[in-house]
Amino acid sequence: MENQIKQKLNRELNNSQEKLPIKIVQFGGGNFMRGFTDYVIDKLNKETNWKGGIVNLQATPNGSIQKMEEQDNLYTLFTRGIKKGEIHDGKQVISAIQKSVNPYANYDEFLALAKEEELEFVFSNTTETGIAYDETETSYEGPHKNFPAKVAVLLHERFKHFNGATDKGLRIIPCELIEDNAFTLRDIIIKYAQLWNLEDSFVQWINQSNYFHNTLVDRIVPGYPKDDAESYEDQLDYEDQMMVVSECFLLFVIQEAGNLNERIPFNKINEQILVVDDIQPYRLRKVRILNGGHTLMLAPAILSGKELVKEAIDDQFIGTFLSDSIFNEVNQTLGLDMNELKDFAEEVFDRFRNPFIKHHLASIALYFVSKFKVRVLPSLLTYVETNGKLPVNLTFSLASLIRFYQGTYGEKALPLNDEAGIIAKFKEIWANEDYEKVAELALSEKSFWDTDLTQVEGLKAAVAKALYEIDHNDMETAYKNFVQFNS
Helix, strand or coil: CCCCCCCECCHHHHCCCCCCCEEEEEECCCHHHHHCHHHHHHHHHHHHCCCCEEEEECCCCCCCCHHHHHCCCCEEEEEEEEECCEEEEEEEEECCEEEEECCCCCHHHHHHHHHCCCCCEEEECCCCCCCCCCCCCCCCCCCCCCHHHHHHHHHHHHHHHCCCCHHHCCEEEECCCCCCHHHHHHHHHHHHHHHCCCCHHHHHHHHHHCEECCEEEECCCCECCHHHHHHHHCCCCCECCCCEEECCCCEEEEECCCCHHHHCCHHHCCCEEEEECCCHHHHHHHHHHHHHHHHHHHHHHHHCCCCEHHHHHHCHHHHHHHHHHHHHHHHHHCCCCHHHHHHHHHHHHHHHCCCCCCCEHHHHCECHHHHHHHHCHHHHHHHHHHHCCCCHHHHHHHHHHHHHCCCEECCEECCCECCHHHHHHHHHHCCCCCHHHHHHHHHCCHHHHCCCHHHCCCHHHHHHHHHHHHHHCCHHHHHHHHHHHHC
């Protein structure tokens, strides 16, 4: 196709013009959702004839769904990696999304979704910060920025339209990486119903006619391959500005409620989708080892000049730092079978080394503080409680995070991508030149950690020492000096 103008991907070109009934409203159409849930639904449609159409909602006011609409909501998913010991390198066009809606620009179109006769599911991924209550959303009138407020309105509009029919409730399946994500979302929805003085019968309908499924999701989806887009484009005979790359591995653990598999046949496709009574063991292992591994090595890796996850784990210093952190510190805190944890961790490291995936460390830095609080801090605190001493690697990781939020390292600007209030607070903290003062202010900031970490014995002094070493040496030397200090 050299020197030939390619036609933009569309439904006629792809022979995917069948209109599917809207069964799913999806909050957030970013890389992860398109490489994970949309892939699963597409596979259900094509292999089981489930016929489930998705409406993709723009999650934030500054987002853009224009490119999806320009491609008839189609995109190519490349899945690449190691699967059952063999290299897998595949691609497919995902066609489950039927339309994309911007609720900020077309609020009435958003409200109209509540009237869809066959609507049954809500999927979401609005990051760990998305499932939160915003007390400033005092009015029922939208559009709302807050995600639970949007769901509350959608449910109430459906409740009104169908006169509270018990069979018109929805199944809420959030993919945000927080514990009890669906139950937390439900409680916030009810809080909005009370704030807005909605009917008691509506709250009763939420509890009795809707199902809230806690979940655990696991798949690395770096997204658009910006560094080598041309090599991917060469594999296509059409133009696709929304293509996504993911690894092959997929794990979707969903808490059972109301015979879920009878409503959506997850058990009929060959994927690791588990509908279980208790997701906690799966969640703890995944969040602390896989997500925690990404997060705990992030600042040391970036401050060492690394840009990709594979580059970091292949580096002798960062790779050893990560494996020591997981095997000698994190795994000790989980209370699970050590052999199973070892096998899982080794599988995770192999996934990090996937030669086909260019997973940018900067993308993991989004909402870094919140991720560290959820994914790493519990391991640090449990280790202290169990062993009566600080975990050296996790403490160095925490200090590296604090140093990261100074914003620059040497002459290099660091990829800060967090809430404005957090970045501003760190700027205020780093106005101090004394490392002990910086450590004290950062660790005692409850808006970061939900607790005062200066109360952890020895942590303030250890973080101050690590900060000094990081500022006066390269990262490997700083780490070695810090280990010696703590030995």
